[in-house]
Amino acid sequence: MLSATRCLPSPRLQTASHTLPKDLLYRDLSSQICRSSQMGETSVSEVKKKRTAKLVASKQEFRDVPEKQKPLSSYMQLPASQYSVLDGRKVERISETTFKCYVGQLKFLSWSAEPVVTLSVDVEPLGCTIKLLSTELRGSPFVQxxxxxxxxQMTNQVRYRDGSAPNIKQITSNSFLEVELEVPGWCSFIPNSQIEGVGSSVLQNVLNLSVPRFLAQLEKDYELWSSGDTSRKPVGEL
Structure with missing residues:
Protein backbone atom coordinates (compact mmCIF):
# COMPACT_ATOMS: atom_id res chain seq x y z
CA MET A 1 0.00 0.00 0.00
CA LEU A 2 2.81 2.34 0.89
CA SER A 3 4.75 1.60 -2.29
CA ALA A 4 1.62 2.03 -4.38
CA THR A 5 1.11 5.46 -2.91
CA ARG A 6 4.63 6.44 -3.84
CA CYS A 7 3.93 5.39 -7.42
CA LEU A 8 1.00 7.78 -7.84
CA PRO A 9 1.85 10.46 -10.39
CA SER A 10 2.48 13.93 -8.95
CA PRO A 11 0.17 16.71 -10.27
CA ARG A 12 3.28 18.52 -11.48
CA LEU A 13 4.29 15.51 -13.60
CA GLN A 14 1.04 15.16 -15.51
CA THR A 15 1.14 14.95 -19.28
CA ALA A 16 1.49 18.11 -21.32
CA SER A 17 -2.19 17.97 -22.26
CA HIS A 18 -3.08 18.67 -18.59
CA THR A 19 -0.43 21.33 -17.80
CA LEU A 20 -0.83 25.13 -18.22
CA PRO A 21 0.85 26.60 -21.29
CA LYS A 22 4.07 28.49 -20.55
CA ASP A 23 2.78 31.77 -21.97
CA LEU A 24 -0.26 31.59 -19.65
CA LEU A 25 2.00 30.94 -16.68
CA TYR A 26 4.16 33.93 -17.62
CA ARG A 27 1.10 36.17 -17.94
CA ASP A 28 -0.21 35.03 -14.56
CA LEU A 29 3.17 35.63 -12.95
CA SER A 30 3.46 39.09 -14.54
CA SER A 31 -0.04 39.95 -13.32
CA GLN A 32 0.88 38.98 -9.75
CA ILE A 33 4.08 41.04 -9.88
CA CYS A 34 2.10 44.01 -11.23
CA ARG A 35 -0.47 43.79 -8.44
CA SER A 36 2.29 43.51 -5.86
CA SER A 37 4.02 46.58 -7.30
CA GLN A 38 0.79 48.59 -7.24
CA MET A 39 0.18 47.62 -3.62
CA GLY A 40 3.70 48.78 -2.80
CA GLU A 41 3.10 52.13 -4.51
CA THR A 42 -0.15 52.57 -2.59
CA SER A 43 1.64 51.92 0.70
CA VAL A 44 4.33 54.48 -0.14
CA SER A 45 1.75 57.08 -1.13
CA GLU A 46 -0.12 56.52 2.12
CA VAL A 47 3.09 57.05 4.09
CA LYS A 48 3.87 60.22 2.17
CA LYS A 49 0.32 61.59 2.51
CA LYS A 50 0.42 64.92 4.29
CA ARG A 51 -1.22 65.16 7.69
CA THR A 52 -3.38 68.23 8.11
CA ALA A 53 -5.31 69.87 10.93
CA LYS A 54 -8.28 72.21 10.56
CA LEU A 55 -8.63 75.13 12.97
CA VAL A 56 -12.00 76.89 13.09
CA ALA A 57 -13.43 79.87 14.97
CA SER A 58 -16.49 82.11 14.62
CA LYS A 59 -17.95 85.12 16.38
CA GLN A 60 -21.27 86.94 16.27
CA GLU A 61 -21.40 90.34 17.94
CA PHE A 62 -23.59 93.45 17.93
CA ARG A 63 -23.29 96.93 19.39
CA ASP A 64 -26.01 99.47 20.11
CA VAL A 65 -25.21 102.85 18.55
CA PRO A 66 -27.17 106.06 19.27
CA GLU A 67 -27.93 107.72 15.96
CA LYS A 68 -26.33 111.17 15.56
CA GLN A 69 -26.83 114.15 13.24
CA LYS A 70 -26.23 111.97 10.20
CA PRO A 71 -27.87 108.54 9.92
CA LEU A 72 -25.84 105.40 10.56
CA SER A 73 -27.12 104.00 7.27
CA SER A 74 -25.26 106.73 5.35
CA TYR A 75 -22.05 106.01 7.25
CA MET A 76 -22.27 102.26 6.62
CA GLN A 77 -22.68 102.86 2.89
CA LEU A 78 -19.59 105.02 2.52
CA PRO A 79 -17.23 103.78 -0.21
CA ALA A 80 -14.23 101.91 1.17
CA SER A 81 -11.97 104.72 -0.07
CA GLN A 82 -13.47 106.94 2.67
CA TYR A 83 -12.97 104.44 5.48
CA SER A 84 -10.77 105.37 8.41
CA VAL A 85 -8.03 102.80 9.09
CA LEU A 86 -9.21 102.98 12.74
CA ASP A 87 -5.79 102.12 14.20
CA GLY A 88 -2.85 103.65 12.34
CA ARG A 89 -0.34 101.40 14.11
CA LYS A 90 -2.01 98.14 13.13
CA VAL A 91 -3.87 98.90 9.90
CA GLU A 92 -2.31 100.16 6.67
CA ARG A 93 -4.23 101.21 3.58
CA ILE A 94 -2.95 99.48 0.41
CA SER A 95 -5.59 100.71 -2.04
CA GLU A 96 -9.13 102.10 -1.97
CA THR A 97 -10.56 98.69 -1.07
CA THR A 98 -7.55 96.81 0.34
CA PHE A 99 -5.95 97.02 3.78
CA LYS A 100 -3.06 95.33 5.58
CA CYS A 101 -3.56 94.47 9.25
CA TYR A 102 -0.82 93.60 11.76
CA VAL A 103 -2.48 91.23 14.20
CA GLY A 104 0.28 91.07 16.81
CA GLN A 105 1.98 88.11 18.46
CA LEU A 106 0.07 84.84 18.78
CA LYS A 107 1.29 81.82 20.77
CA PHE A 108 0.56 78.28 19.61
CA LEU A 109 1.97 75.20 21.40
CA SER A 110 5.72 75.92 21.80
CA TRP A 111 6.12 78.70 19.23
CA SER A 112 4.80 82.19 18.52
CA ALA A 113 4.12 84.10 15.31
CA GLU A 114 3.05 87.55 14.18
CA PRO A 115 0.42 87.27 11.41
CA VAL A 116 0.12 90.03 8.83
CA VAL A 117 -3.14 89.78 6.88
CA THR A 118 -4.30 91.54 3.72
CA LEU A 119 -8.04 92.26 3.62
CA SER A 120 -10.50 93.45 1.00
CA VAL A 121 -13.66 95.44 1.74
CA ASP A 122 -16.77 95.07 -0.43
CA VAL A 123 -19.43 97.69 0.29
CA GLU A 124 -23.02 96.40 0.10
CA PRO A 125 -26.49 97.95 0.62
CA LEU A 126 -26.65 97.13 4.36
CA GLY A 127 -22.97 97.37 5.22
CA CYS A 128 -19.83 95.65 3.99
CA THR A 129 -18.10 92.28 3.82
CA ILE A 130 -14.45 91.98 4.79
CA LYS A 131 -12.57 89.08 3.20
CA LEU A 132 -9.11 87.66 3.81
CA LEU A 133 -6.89 87.83 0.71
CA SER A 134 -3.58 86.57 2.11
CA THR A 135 -1.76 85.81 5.35
CA GLU A 136 1.95 86.03 6.16
CA LEU A 137 3.47 84.66 9.36
CA ARG A 138 6.47 86.57 10.68
CA GLY A 139 8.88 85.27 13.28
CA SER A 140 11.66 82.69 13.48
CA PRO A 141 12.88 80.78 10.39
CA PHE A 142 10.73 77.86 11.53
CA VAL A 143 7.63 80.09 11.69
CA GLN A 144 8.35 81.59 8.28
CA GLN A 153 -10.09 81.78 4.92
CA MET A 154 -11.88 84.56 6.74
CA THR A 155 -15.00 86.64 6.23
CA ASN A 156 -16.60 89.30 8.41
CA GLN A 157 -20.06 90.50 7.44
CA VAL A 158 -20.66 93.92 9.00
CA ARG A 159 -24.27 95.16 8.88
CA TYR A 160 -26.56 97.72 10.51
CA ARG A 161 -30.14 97.33 11.67
CA ASP A 162 -32.77 98.97 13.84
CA GLY A 163 -32.25 98.81 17.57
CA SER A 164 -34.56 98.62 20.58
CA ALA A 165 -35.59 102.29 20.36
CA PRO A 166 -36.26 104.74 17.49
CA ASN A 167 -32.96 106.60 18.00
CA ILE A 168 -30.91 103.43 18.58
CA LYS A 169 -29.33 101.43 15.78
CA GLN A 170 -27.16 98.34 15.89
CA ILE A 171 -23.93 97.45 14.14
CA THR A 172 -23.59 93.68 13.79
CA SER A 173 -20.62 91.48 12.94
CA ASN A 174 -20.65 87.85 11.81
CA SER A 175 -17.09 86.54 11.56
CA PHE A 176 -15.81 83.15 10.42
CA LEU A 177 -12.16 82.04 10.37
CA GLU A 178 -10.74 78.73 9.16
CA VAL A 179 -7.11 77.60 8.86
CA GLU A 180 -5.98 74.31 7.30
CA LEU A 181 -2.48 73.53 8.53
CA GLU A 182 0.00 70.89 7.39
CA VAL A 183 1.23 69.33 10.62
CA PRO A 184 5.07 69.44 10.89
CA GLY A 185 6.88 66.13 11.26
CA TRP A 186 8.10 66.92 14.76
CA CYS A 187 4.43 67.11 15.85
CA SER A 188 3.77 63.51 14.80
CA PHE A 189 3.38 62.43 18.44
CA ILE A 190 0.65 65.05 19.09
CA PRO A 191 -2.91 63.88 18.26
CA ASN A 192 -4.80 65.88 15.65
CA SER A 193 -7.58 66.48 18.15
CA GLN A 194 -5.15 68.28 20.47
CA ILE A 195 -3.65 70.39 17.68
CA GLU A 196 -7.09 71.37 16.40
CA GLY A 197 -8.37 72.05 19.91
CA VAL A 198 -5.48 74.30 20.91
CA GLY A 199 -5.31 76.03 17.52
CA SER A 200 -9.04 76.69 17.35
CA SER A 201 -8.90 78.09 20.88
CA VAL A 202 -6.16 80.54 19.85
CA LEU A 203 -8.19 81.70 16.84
CA GLN A 204 -11.33 82.02 18.96
CA ASN A 205 -9.50 84.22 21.47
CA VAL A 206 -8.37 86.47 18.61
CA LEU A 207 -11.97 86.94 17.43
CA ASN A 208 -13.30 87.34 20.98
CA LEU A 209 -10.91 90.24 21.57
CA SER A 210 -10.74 91.89 18.16
CA VAL A 211 -14.40 91.90 17.06
CA PRO A 212 -15.83 93.90 20.01
CA ARG A 213 -12.94 96.38 19.73
CA PHE A 214 -13.57 96.69 16.01
CA LEU A 215 -17.25 97.53 16.55
CA ALA A 216 -16.35 100.05 19.27
CA GLN A 217 -13.97 101.73 16.83
CA LEU A 218 -16.67 101.84 14.17
CA GLU A 219 -19.00 103.59 16.59
CA LYS A 220 -16.33 106.15 17.49
CA ASP A 221 -15.50 106.76 13.84
CA TYR A 222 -19.21 107.13 13.03
CA GLU A 223 -19.54 109.80 15.74
CA LEU A 224 -16.60 111.75 14.29
CA TRP A 225 -17.92 111.46 10.74
CA SER A 226 -21.42 112.51 11.80
CA SER A 227 -20.04 115.59 13.59
CA GLY A 228 -18.45 116.79 10.35
CA ASP A 229 -14.91 115.41 10.79
CA THR A 230 -13.97 114.19 7.31
CA SER A 231 -10.23 113.79 7.97
CA ARG A 232 -10.66 109.99 8.32
CA LYS A 233 -7.68 109.90 10.68
CA PRO A 234 -7.11 106.84 12.89
CA VAL A 235 -9.25 107.00 16.01
CA GLY A 236 -7.39 104.73 18.43
CA GLU A 237 -6.14 101.20 19.01
CA LEU A 238 -7.69 97.94 17.92
Missing part, protein backbone atom coordinates in the same frame (compact mmCIF):
# COMPACT_ATOMS: atom_id res chain seq x y z
CA UNK A 145 8.64 78.08 6.83
CA UNK A 146 5.01 77.51 7.86
CA UNK A 147 3.86 80.08 5.29
CA UNK A 148 3.91 77.36 2.63
CA UNK A 149 2.13 74.87 4.89
CA UNK A 150 -1.25 76.44 5.57
CA UNK A 151 -4.27 78.03 3.91
CA UNK A 152 -6.60 80.46 5.65
Missing amino acids: DLNSRFEA
